[in-house]
Amino acid sequence: MTKTNSSIFRFAIIFMLILQIRIQLSDESEFFVDRSKAGLTHVPKDVSPKTTILDISQNYISELRTSDILSLSKLRILIISHNRIQYLDISVFKFNPELEYLDLSHNKLGKISCHPTVNLKHLDLSFNAFDALPICEEFGNMSQLEFLGLSATQLQKSSVLPIAHLHISKVLLVLGDPYGEKEDSESLQDLNTESLHIVFPTGKEFHFILDVSISTAVNLELSNIKCVLDDNGCSYFLNVLSKLQKNPRLSSLTLNNIETAWDSFIMILQLVWHTSIEYFSIKNVKLQGYLGFRDFDYSNTSLKALSIQQVVSDVFSFPQSSIYKIFSNMNIQNFTVSGTHMVHMLCPSQTSPFLYLDFSNNLLTDTLFRDCGKLTQLETLNLKMNQLKELANIVHMTKEMKSLQQLDISQNFLRYDENEGNCSWTRSLLSLNMSSNILTDSVFSSYHKLKTLMALRTYLEWPKEKSKHGLFWANLRAAINIKLMEQSK
Ligand SMILES: *[C@@H]1O[C@H](CO)[C@@H](O)[C@H](O)[C@H]1NC(C)=O
Ligand SMILES: *[C@@H]1O[C@H](CO)[C@@H](O)[C@H](O)[C@H]1NC(C)=O
Ligand SMILES: *[C@@H]1O[C@H](CO)[C@@H](O)[C@H](O)[C@H]1NC(C)=O
Ligand SMILES: *[C@@H]1O[C@H](CO)[C@@H](O)[C@H](O)[C@H]1NC(C)=O
Numbered sequence: 001m002t003k004t005n006s007s008i009f010r011f012a013i014i015f016m017l018i019l020q021i022r023i024q025l026s027d028e029s030e031f032f033v034d035r036s037k038a039g040l041t042h043v044p045k046d047v048s049p050k051t052t053i054l055d056i057s058q059n060y061i062s063e064l065r066t067s068d069i070l071s072l073s074k075l076r077i078l079i080i081s082h083n084r085i086q087y088l089d090i091s092v093f094k095f096n097p098e099l100e101y102l103d104l105s106h107n108k109l110g111k112i113s114c115h116p117t118v119n120l121k122h123l124d125l126s127f128n129a130f131d132a133l134p135i136c137e138e139f140g141n142m143s144q145l146e147f148l149g150l151s152a153t154q155l156q157k158s159s160v161l162p163i164a165h166l167h168i169s170k171v172l173l174v175l176g177d178p179y180g181e182k183e184d185s186e187s188l189q190d191l192n193t194e195s196l197h198i199v200f201p202t203g204k205e206f207h208f209i210l211d212v213s214i215s216t217a218v219n220l221e222l223s224n225i226k227c228v229l230d231d232n233g234c235s236y237f238l239n240v241l242s243k244l245q246k247n248p249r250l251s252s253l254t255l256n257n258i259e260t261a262w263d264s265f266i267m268i269l270q271l272v273w274h275t276s277i278e279y280f281s282i283k284n285v286k287l288q289g290y291l292g293f294r295d296f297d298y299s300n301t302s303l304k305a306l307s308i309q310q311v312v313s314d315v316f317s318f319p320q321s322s323i324y325k326i327f328s329n330m331n332i333q334n335f336t337v338s339g340t341h342m343v344h345m346l347c348p349s350q351t352s353p354f355l356y357l358d359f360s361n362n363l364l365t366d367t368l369f370r371d372c373g374k375l376t377q378l379e380t381l382n383l384k385m386n387q388l389k390e391l392a393n394i395v396h397m398t399k400e401m402k403s404l405q406q407l408d409i410s411q412n413f414l415r416y417d418e419n420e421g422n423c424s425w426t427r428s429l430l431s432l433n434m435s436s437n438i439l440t441d442s443v444f445s446s447y448h449k450l451k452t453l454m455a456l457r458t459y460l461e462w463p464k465e466k467s468k469h470g471l472f473w474a475n476l477r478a479a480i481n482i483k484l485m486e487q488s489k
């Protein structure tokens, strides 16, 4: 998980907790003690016995003993994530009969001792140092378990058996770095969960054979897919995906942090197109190489919504029209492509079923789809863009263009006019020597991008109060990361 992801995740948990607390506060039964990020090396001794929620996350706590929490007989929620605990004896909770939410994620746990704990609904042991899956026989009695977070560096079919009869809503499985040396592709088959999220080792080439097509799963999320060295075009991952066809219940698939080649990326889309998946979401993508793939088979899809967000790519080194062609002819209702450097999109070649298009935060302008009569059912087209980002893009573009020797760009390409009531960017001059035969694809693409940007009129609001002017400049500078005044001189 990336830092952003984990902080979003943390935020979500805290938000959920606050929500829970607020609900509970109304019946005045909750007592929340927050000692997170307090530099603690031990569980604090001065916690009121009335405490029902204790947050001691992000400290330096290295052990948890019965005496630490003995007096907290009303404790319902214990958050002790991001600490340094290496060993846990689950019997330490024997005097906390109300405990139902236990977050021990992001510690250094390598071993746990088992003890019956039947009331837990949420147990998070993810992002720890376990070799084998930390599943005790006693977990089989946790019939109320809704969330189970696990981590391991090796998987064995037998480790899953104690919980095979439970119906867990969500299982998070984090595979630690050495994972993959010896794999049993069948090891997760007995897992009984509606949502499964598997986090593969970061930075490791995807050479895994793990079968993730759990028959009970409706939602599947896979994080950290890197296949850049695979000469067979991401073959291991495509093989893992192809097994998803076995599970007709699967309706949503999310891929996070994926690094691959353009061709493999389109092949992933093509594979998913012929599964039972209805909602497909891809976040944080890094793409390289050229696109050779041409004939996308749109037939027989269950897909309703595809979302592709945050793409970094060397897109300007080859003609992008083939990508736009594949995208624009997708036979789905909802399509999101956001946070990419996409400069254009084609009009579909036949009447399109698109209802909702979210193309926000790209380099598109509102002239998109002008005179395109094929989008007869379209209800929403979102082209919104963060203004500062837009400016940053313009400035970035200028630099990029300047580095292309083939182009002759006037020094005053971008002019800033402070006398306006706003910050107005105007093109002063662009002279491109179109007659030269050095207009490579890459130059052409940049030129097109630039032309698109020229059509934009980007304004930043100039604060009326003089006291805010400094802040305005600081923000602007930070956003575009260059000294504007120098640029315009
Ligand atoms: C746990 O489950 C087993 C088998 O279902 C049962 O025999 C045992 O009594 C249970 N233990 C507790 C503490 O509920
Ligand atoms: C699409 O589905 C139909 C009917 O279910 C089937 O006859 C046809 O072979 C399928 N085509 C493809 C390309 O899977
Ligand atoms: C499509 O997006 C709209 C707007 O976010 C949403 O209301 C609708 O439920 C989505 N439809 C599908 C099939 O995802
Ligand atoms: C900003 O400046 C432009 C260019 O002079 C002008 O057309 C526009 O009306 C101004 N916008 C505002 C909100 O003042």
Ligand SMILES: *[C@@H]1O[C@H](CO)[C@@H](O)[C@H](O)[C@H]1NC(C)=O
Residues within 6 Å of the ligand: 408, 433, 435, 436, 437
């Ligand atoms: C444009 O390119 C042609 C051919 O390369 C060259 O002869 C001409 O001088 C160029 N014009 C300008 C203004 O750079």
